[in-house]
Amino acid sequence: MNVDTLAVYPGSFDPLTNGHVDIISRGSRVFDRIIVAILLNVEKAPLFTVAERVEIAREVFAKYPNVEFDTFDGLLVEYARRRQAGVIVRGLRAISDFEYEMQMALMNRHLNPEVETVFMMPAVPYTYVSSRLVKEVVALGGSVTTLVPSLVEDRLREKKLGRETLKA
Ligand code: PNS
Helix, strand or coil: CCCCCEEEEEECCCCCCHHHHHHHHHHHHHCCEEEEEEECCCCCCCCCCHHHHHHHHHHHCCCCCCEEEEEECCCHHHHHHHHCCCEEEEECCCHHHHHHHHHHHHHHHHHCCCCEEEEECCCHHHCCCCHHHHHHHHHCCCCCECCECHHHHHHHHHCCCCHHHCCC
16 A cells, blocks of 8 residues: 655744754655645734745745645644644754643644654754744844745845834
């Protein structure tokens, strides 16, 4: 039996960092297809709209034929079931990620034992990179070159982030 392995890589991606890019490109080599699934989260106040995030990711991965982009709402395992994906991919940067990621993986397994969470380690230079810190550094006038795709850097500049955009 030769069944394609379809994986979902869920997240907020606000914005996409080189850490995400690293995990997606690793995932695209391990799985037959990988869907980057952007959470439609009405509670958080995102910097980029979901449409902007999808457009950025599409452009960055234009040359990856087995990487797709989508949005999802509600339970991740329900989304995975609907898309017939057997794997959830998450990046693990450091021990500090582990507790939250383990809780999510085990909750998702409780909700749907047929979906397996697979953790992937990003390349070492991205182990400290997060979307939240990227936004903070840009708002305070620092450089995030090498930490995000150049397209994301341009879009961040267009947003004209300042100190006042940082939450207390
Ligand atoms: O990039 P993030 O913000 O760390 O991603 C978090 C995400 C989207 C993976 C997580 O919030 C999620 O899966 N949300 C969907 C809601 C859900 O399924 N919750 C119950 C299982 S933990």
